[in-house]
Amino acid sequence: MTSYTAPVDDLRFVLNHVVGLEAIATLPHCESAAPDLVDAILEEAGKFASGVLAPLNRVGDKEGSRLENGVVRTPTGWKEAYSQFAESGWNSLPFEPEHGGQGLPWTVAFAVNEMWQSSNLSFGLCPLLNQGAVDLLSEHASAAQKALYLPKMISGEWTGTMNLTEPQAGSDLAAVRTRAVRAGDGTYRITGQKIFITYGEHDLTDNIIHLVLARLPDAPAGIKGISLFIVPKFLPNADGTPGRRNDLRCASLEHKLGIMASPTAVMAYGDEDGAVGFLVGEENRGIEYMFTMMNNARLGVGIQGVAVAERAYQQARDYAKARVQSKDLADAKGSAVAIIKHPDVRRMLLDMRAKTEAARALALYAGTQLDTARHHPDAAVRAAATARVDVLTPIVKAWSTDIGCDVASTGVQIHGGMGFIEETGAAQHYRDARITPIYEGTNGIHANDLAFRKTGRDKGASARALIAEMRATAATLAALPGDDAAVIAAELSAGLSALDQAVDWIVATQAEGDLRGAAAGAVAYLRLWGNVAGGWMMARSAIAALEGLRAAGANASFLETKLVVARFYAEQILAPSPALLSTIHSARNTVLALHDDQF
Amino acid sequence: MTSYTAPVDDLRFVLNHVVGLEAIATLPHCESAAPDLVDAILEEAGKFASGVLAPLNRVGDKEGSRLENGVVRTPTGWKEAYSQFAESGWNSLPFEPEHGGQGLPWTVAFAVNEMWQSSNLSFGLCPLLNQGAVDLLSEHASAAQKALYLPKMISGEWTGTMNLTEPQAGSDLAAVRTRAVRAGDGTYRITGQKIFITYGEHDLTDNIIHLVLARLPDAPAGIKGISLFIVPKFLPNADGTPGRRNDLRCASLEHKLGIMASPTAVMAYGDEDGAVGFLVGEENRGIEYMFTMMNNARLGVGIQGVAVAERAYQQARDYAKARVQSKDLADAKGSAVAIIKHPDVRRMLLDMRAKTEAARALALYAGTQLDTARHHPDAAVRAAATARVDVLTPIVKAWSTDIGCDVASTGVQIHGGMGFIEETGAAQHYRDARITPIYEGTNGIHANDLAFRKTGRDKGASARALIAEMRATAATLAALPGDDAAVIAAELSAGLSALDQAVDWIVATQAEGDLRGAAAGAVAYLRLWGNVAGGWMMARSAIAALEGLRAAGANASFLETKLVVARFYAEQILAPSPALLSTIHSARNTVLALHDDQF
Structure with missing residues (x-):
């Protein structure tokens, strides 16, 4: 198992240049999220994740937690790591200072949470669920209950x-x-x-x-x-x-x-x-x-999808750089090369990375909307942000966890036979990831939630508001010079047209009363949403990269990589997505056609 | 873990009505494959697979094989099952009678092999590899070597x-x-x-x-x-x-x-x-x-993909019929229903089934081509069949094993939380399936094989010959009455147009010398091939079902199910496939754009 390095530069780029943490830091109760402090938090969290939690990931997998005479023993080193985690104050990040919280925006908490889940998904679940419990009690418990429980749950005691x-x-x-x-x-x-x-x-x-x-x-x-x-x-x-x-x-x-x-x-x-x-x-x-807790946990589970994808990517990338096997296709006389030189291995790595980056940005964007919904002074803005979070929650949960499984599986594939051997570590990510599309509501249930509650109930209004905003991004990008900008903008526009039609169809089908027909197409509908919204995030990433490249002292290699990844996403993931539209429409033709005994 | 029932009716339908076993049974050395005998073989093999091998699948997973003082101990019951397997003559099915084989066509051996792999993938590997070894020695060993080794390897001793x-x-x-x-x-x-x-x-x-x-x-x-x-x-x-x-x-x-x-x-x-x-x-x-052995083993591994998919389908279907949870969407006042009533669960089951049936038919079709290549009296027909097997081998290996993993994962999903619990059995299929895209050549290597050796080398001639044959099927189906025939034929035609363009592009790109560019698109190229060739098989299945439905005494429920599954495949899997074309073309834009240190 390779080590884990927290993707601090990537997270910083998304926070500062893609999802707009700066604006969040101007909201009441979010002022502490000044760039310097956030930088320091990301650095420190990254050190803790890679230094303390990541080395315990394999230990945890091998030993497991065991029930002995009614007592559950966590694996070697777990208890010490947890104590250190709580004592360092990591548990209290997003909570109100009233009961001992640090009052940081959820946007920042999400970024940090990714690191806990990436370094050690089994460990990360404990603070993740505690976070949901704290959120619930903060909102619904009595003052006495809050006073009794919250300080200890927020501190992690x-x-x-x-x-x-x-x-x-x-x-x-x-x-x-x-x-x-x-x-x-x-x-x-x-x-x-x-x-x-x-x-x-x-x-x-x-x-x-x-x-x-x-x-x-x-x-x-x-x-x-x-x-x-x-x-x-x-x-x-x-x-x-x-x-x-x-x-x-x-x-x-x-x-x-x-x-x-x-x-x-x-x-x-x-x-x-x-x-x-x-x-x-x-x-x-x-x-x-309980829904207060579940909505929080759902976004958290979506972040687990991103997290396991990032970890699987790092593992596969490191292996691909180290493993020498077969000649370069374009150099038949040469020696064997590192497998990262082979085009399909590069393609797999880019696929992993593009999906991970898109899902990460969408989750952090959801974080900004959550903070806006909680803290913006204007009630209308809060309401719009709440509706936005409502639309995004099933997408972040289901789309990102499907990505987590998909990327972890590609990670195994890059390792070849070694991927199937447990000591390599790739297989653990593949196994761990598989729970995330199931718990906190199966992804199928989230697809129904998106189709019915989040699209049908307001007749597509919230969905269309988001589509309009995504169109504006496509227009901005289309106006920038260069082939990359043109391609990414064009694919995003095509995806948006399909999404627009999908929303119309979902609304119309429910209006006709064909709930089962709408449900038959719901998973494809959610996937189209995810692919397009992810493409929107990658378009924003491309805009930021293009702007950054014009600035003096830019890290050109970093920003060019962002552009390539965004274009890969547009051409390889977004471009085939409009074809999902016909699958949404046609599912009811066959899905509802058989008797149970014909299965 | 649920029991396994060999899909004898499905196999018989494919053999007799989709891939044309009848014609194979007229070839020299294949005459023993008379319908009655084949029926009896399928029934008996099914009983052995479900009665003897399937119950050992979970035992094998739990106990594993262990190395103790230099000796490997297989799990409880394994040795007895193997003896019974060999004594019943199952090992000798496809081999020449000269050394004790039964001289049955590979087409029949493939159908039977699916059952061994479905009931117990770990067990099935032993005869699968032995089959490859026998094939190799039959072709390349000396007469003395053959006399010494083949009788015992064919009998399974x-x-x-x-x-x-x-x-x-x-x-x-x-x-x-x-x-x-x-x-x-x-x-x-x-x-x-x-x-x-x-x-x-x-x-x-x-x-x-x-x-x-x-x-x-x-x-x-x-x-x-x-x-x-x-x-x-x-x-x-x-x-x-x-x-x-x-x-x-x-x-x-x-x-x-x-x-x-x-x-x-x-x-x-x-x-x-x-x-x-x-x-x-x-x-x-x-x-x-060794390539003699590998080609045989590759088709065998492709069948493992089909097999694990079938097993995962049966497991998920049985669970979906038994598990009661939530009301029917269209009956808000009703009681909770079996989850098979929920549209997305039905969709997942149909997705599993459609992919499994398409992959099964393609593997068995490859079997007919293998038998034709070996035994047809006309050298030109043999050569054409050899070229056809060459094209199909990487597709059957890679596309079917990707399907195995995909379907096994959907099987886990249908179980919800229970899918993540090992005793349920769904997780074992998910774990077992994951090796199949890796061994006998990773699927990426097979994609290169398809793009370079199997397409580029003859400038697309073999590929286009197969496309022409698939077009004829689409035309036949389009001439039949009814909506199902029209839809399936139209989607197959659209897929074929895309495939035709993909072949042109792969040939042209190699001709230009851009080997790395072609390799960057190779996996998508193979997927397009698999989806379209699978769609071709489903079109043939639909033709057979429509013809069957016109016959007196037809099993209407069985044949109508085949039609619905074929239409599901056309609308849900084939319809989005032409969108793969642009991903084949565009991969080289980004896949080759980064330096290694930008990953």
């Missing part, structure tokens, strides 16, 4: 989890059966089993704060009868120290394809007299609250 | 291996360093290390016959200085019983991503005084001989 899934309730949370009964003292007693609970049990901290969905005996049926509870592993004393052990335990850990070090727990609540739970907000509004 | 790769010589066999010295008695002494030797050591048989590439001290440098040797684990006595242990050993087994039960050995030859080797054919012609 305790971690938070998300307890949604049950054996019969995966994507369908309406089917949640875990019971909550009123104890008469304002608390509740929770009984039931939850599965797939990431870091549901571990030895990294003194306490774990579970956020648990459960149903009261008199609750309405379905999704509107679910409440949300804080169920701590140890009930906190009034002074905030962990007190009595709660009635909950880790019943088993799953044996998984990847992310071996991240304990995926089956949690049993209330085996004895019921686990003590504390209601968040009002009864029966749990799903609504 | 002994197995054969393929020893090419060394640490510095993977794709580049010119770099082979293993030494062979003349012993003075007509034999040779072999010294060196080989890696990635599939079933290089195992406990299934009394002897293992290694075919080893090595270099004589006075051999010319490079690829033309490599000789091929038979290096048995035990030197056979004159009566054919295994005699003295040869100087070779398994030094270690690789720890791999998948195919855990297939021992991937590091082989050490000549640690003591040199392993005794017997020259095959003439000195320095080893690579030429």
Whole structure:
């Protein structure tokens, strides 16, 4: 396994020149994101990621987390790394200073998060889910609950989890059966089993704060009868120290394809007299609250897709430079060369890199919109940014995680036979990446979300607003001199025309009431969105590179690379994308044509 | 893990109605392939695959093969299954009766081989490689060698291996360093290390016959200085019983991503005084001989792609029928339904199935061409069929194995969270499939083979001959009534136009001397070929289904399904394929633009 070097220059370029961190740093509560401080944060985070977390990635894969007598042991070195992570303040980056946060914009937190996930996806899940839990409690918990839990969860002294899934309730949370009964003292007693609970049990901290969905005996049926509870592993004393052990335990850990070090727990609540739970907000509004956490986590999982892609790229690039095999095609008399000289290996590397850069930029752009939605002084701007985040969330989640798997697979391929050998490291990325299109909502569900809630519900208004903005970028780029600008602008324009028609079709098909027909084309619709929005980001990257190249003292090699990558993306990924339009339209012809027994 | 049911009806349909087994059965040496016998073979093979091999697939994954004190132990039940396999005569199917073979056409052997690989990819590798070794010795060994080795390798009493790769010589066999010295008695002494030797050591048989590439001290440098040797684990006595242990050993087994039960050995030859080797054919012609084996094995690996796709499809389909989750989109008041009711799950299942059926038909079609090339009485027909096999081999190998990985990944996705849990079984297919685009030549190397040797060398003549034949099918289909026929024919025609232009471009680019530019587009060129040739097979399937539906007593549900699958393929897979043309052309613009240090 090769080392990991945080792509600080790439991140800085995207933040400063592609997604506009400068404007974000002028928003209220975001002022601390001055360029110097952000630079320092990126550098330090990069050092921590490559120096502390990356070396533990393979260790974690080999050892895994293990359940021993009810206690989950994380792999060698994990506990020390976590302590160092929390003590260095990395956990508190994006949170409000009121409870100990550093109040940095999400845009910056996303960039830093990429490094945690790249260096060690299994490790990174713990702070990622904790972030979602903190976000949820910040928004929906009582003042007393905030005071009791947030400082410790923000510092990382305790971690938070998300307890949604049950054996019969995966994507369908309406089917949640875990019971909550009123104890008469304002608390509740929770009984039931939850599965797939990431870091549901571990030895990294003194306490774990579970956020648990459960149903009261008199609750309405379905999704509107679910409440949300804080169920701590140890009930906190009034002074905030962990007190009595709660009635909950880790019943088993799953044996998984990847992310071996991240304990995926089956949690049993209330085996004895019921686990003590504390209601968040009002009864029966749990799903609504949980969505706060899920939206945050979804963008975070999208960033995992970028992260694993970046890591797989670095691994494959280093191998391709070192591995000597076969002559150069254009030099039949020569000696064997490093395989990076072979055109198809170069093509694979560029494919990996172009997809990674496009997905990274789109995720960071979503970060800027999240910050704008939270902090812009103008309510209309906030509303528009909220709608933008809503459209982007399923795209960032699903498109980027598909890219993560795709790029990790290409990384294996570049290694040839060595890619299939576990000690090389490429195979771990391939295994680890595969969970990301599944958890936090399968990518198919996000495609439906994009087609129905995010496109159909407002009759395509938010989608078209984004398309209009992308068109403006294409026009700006088309006006710049040179072949690269012309090609990238033309492919983006063609992609936008197709996307425009796709939006019309999705809206019209829903208006006709053909929901199943629209759903049949939804995944292709999301892919078209991703490819085009990614192309938009690469167009902005190209504009920045062209502008940069005109400046004195420019890093020409770096900027020329950005141009080549953007053009590769336009010609190899964006150019074939309009052909997705017909697949969106035609899917309903066949997808709905067979009886179940014909499969 | 769900059970495996051999797709006997599907195989029979393809053999009898799509690729024309009937005509093959009229060829000399192929007469035994009468429909009744072939039916019986398919049924019996199906029973063996599902009843004996499939249940061992998960066992093999969990236990793996292990090296213990120099001996490789295959998993529980493996040895008994292998004995039963050999005793039932499955090993001898396609070989000449002279040495104990059953003399069935390769077309039939391919269909049966799919079942071995589907039920248990790790197991299936052993007879697959043995088949290649038998083929090689049949063609290039001396009469005495044939008499000594072939009967036992054909019966399966002994197995054969393929020893090419060394640490510095993977794709580049010119770099082979293993030494062979003349012993003075007509034999040779072999010294060196080989890696990635599939079933290089195992406990299934009394002897293992290694075919080893090595270099004589006075051999010319490079690829033309490599000789091929038979290096048995035990030197056979004159009566054919295994005699003295040869100087070779398994030094270690690789720890791999998948195919855990297939021992991937590091082989050490000549640690003591040199392993005794017997020259095959003439000195320095080893690579030429080995290609006989490799071409056979390449088609076999392509079938592994089909096989793992079929298995993943069955697994995902069964899960989708059983797993109840969320309401039907069109029935908001209803209860939760089996997930196969959800449009995107149906779409994924159809995608898996359409790709699998197209790849299967193309592999079996290649089988018919192989049989024609070997046995047709007319030399001109044989030559044309040989050229056809040459074009198809890289496509069947690379396109089908990409499909295997793609389909196995979709299978994981359909399972949601359960797909990531190893006990479900979907993840094993995902892991196992991943080797197939790598071994027997990486798919990138096959893309170059298709672009250079198979297209450029004859200036596109063989490629255009196949395109002309595909156009005739499109015309036949277009003349049939109905929307399905019209749509499938139109998409095939559009694909063929793009392919025609791609062939022109590949030929012209090589003629200009831009080898690196052609190589940059080679993978997209191969994909276009696969998608269109697969579409051709689906068009033939649609013709057969339409004809079948007009016949009395037709199985309408079966044939209608074939039509829907063919139309799905046309609209979802073939329709976007012409867009690959521009990616073939444009790759050289960017792929060759960066310096190595810009990656």
